Amino acid sequence: MAADTQIWSDTGIEVHQVVVGPMDNNVYVVRCTETGEAVLLDAANEHDRLLELCRGLGVRRVLETHGHWDHIQAVPALRDAGYDVAVTGADADMLPSYDSTIDDEDVIEVGNLRLHAITTPGHTPGSVCFTVEGTDLLFSGDTLFPGGPGNTKLPGADFATIIRSVEDRLFTLPADTLVLPGHGDSTTIGAERPHLQEWVDRGW
Secondary structure, three states: OHHHHEEEEEOOEEEEEEEEOOOOEEEEEEEEOOOOOEEEEOOOOOHHHHHHHHHHHOEEEEEOOOOOHHHOOOHHHHHHOOOEEEEEHHHHHHOOOOOEEEOOOOEEEEOOEEEEEEEOOOOOOOOEEEEEOOOOEEEEEOOEEOOEEOOOOOOOOOHHHHHHHHHHHHOOOOOOOEEEEOEOOOEEHHHHHHHHHHHHHHOO
C-alpha cells in the first residue's frame, strides 16, 4: 500500500494520501523515513483502510485539523486500536472522544520531523493547519483550498475570521509552499495569495 499512496517525498520524509468517505476527504500520513515513525492527519472515514495504512506506515498519533463530522468518523476505531488522537481545545467537544489537545505554535515531533501547529479559526473555532519544518508543505485542513477559503456557512464558522487566518497566518508563508487541503486538489500559496481581495469582495 505504501508505494500506492505516496504523493511526495524529500530527504527524510514521505507524505502519503488516501481519499475516503462520501465527502472525498483527503487523509494524509507524514512519515519520517529515518525512524519509521509517522502521524496521520484527519481520521476521516473508512476506518479499516486507515488502520491498514497506520500499521503499514508506522503511525503513532492522529492529528485532527478540525472537528467537523466528515473528518472524525474513524476517530473511535483508531482510538480503540491504541492511537492517540489530538485536536484543538476549541474543537474538542465536536469529537466523540480524544486524548490530547493541540495549541497554537505547538511543535509535534514525528521521529526526526517537526510539525508546527498554526491555529486558523474561521471554518470552525478550533481549525488548525500544520507545516513541516525544513519543507515547503502546508496541510491546510478546510481553511484554504484552490480558489478560496473553506465554507463559513456552517454553525461556528465566520467569514471575516477565516479571511484573517488566511491572510495573517498562511499567506505569510513562502510562495512556493505546497498547500495540501482536506478535500480536492493541492495548490500553492503563490497561486492563491493574489486572489485574497477577490474572495473578500465576493464574501465567501
